[in-house]
Amino acid sequence: MNNKTKSAPPAPSEELNLKKIMEVLGETDVCEFEYSRGDLHIVLKKEPVAVILGEDENTVETDSASCTAAEPVAVENAAARDSRKILKSPAVGTFHISDGNTLLAAVGKKVKKGGKLGWVNSMGITQEIMAEADLKITAIFCKDREVVEWGQKLFEVEEENV
Template identity: 30%
Template sequence: MAKNEVPKGEPFDLEKLQTLFEMMEKHGLTEVNLKRGEETWKLRRGPQETVSMVPAPMQHAVPAPVAAPAAAPAPPTEAAPAADAGPVIKSPTVGTFYASPSPDDPPFVSVGSKVGSDTIVCIVEAMKVFNQIPAEMNGTITELLVKDGEAVEFGQPLFRISQG
């Protein structure tokens, strides 16, 4: 019983938390629940839950701006080809975009790279956790939309891909 007791106010060991994230990645886990005394943490990783949430807000946000400039036909015509130029790989989290595993290594992918659904295309670092981002679709990278070292937002397009 004594080893399960935790002094109040003591934080989780961040090194152990990092190890837990690495183990989650290694074993393909997307969710872990921890309980320590009165404190409970729920850890989630991976794009499965975040990807399903991205389309709903975007669908609601897009109709309003499109309806307002309906009097000017040229801007919607220019915006439509850019949106239809191919699907995009989006960031599943907020963080810093890295195109390669380290500064001395080549990028994971570049324009013209063929990718599969499990192909790692980049890393997004958040709070010292380096999340490998898979393509989640098959195709060819046609455009890089973010620069190495740039801050990215949740749902921000990172790459354009053609699935032909």
């Protein structure tokens, strides 16, 4: 996934066509392009696109003061970073990670593909947050029974066997 290519610098007579390079980058599985000449240093990175909900994010920060059930974890390495995904709320509603007796989700807990991490209750309708692959929960951003808005970060997960 994290294919990194050090491109041979173009001949001095060649014009550096960034737009063209970005197009090529978009069409191939090359994820990163670095170019240095003299003082000029260019790094182009293509972000991984495999996400469950919302855009992929590598930094783990809470975006709401009221939204901290777990401490953000540090990013250990590039491989771990690439397998991490942010799961966001699919609806406005109340977030649940516990049915009152059982805690479904906790930081460090491993969940099998198809397993339930939690749910958002919206007007009495339950929208479950399911694991789309075997994964480990690396952060939980909201408290049980907290009101969440659409798109709010709920979990950071790390896919296993990536």
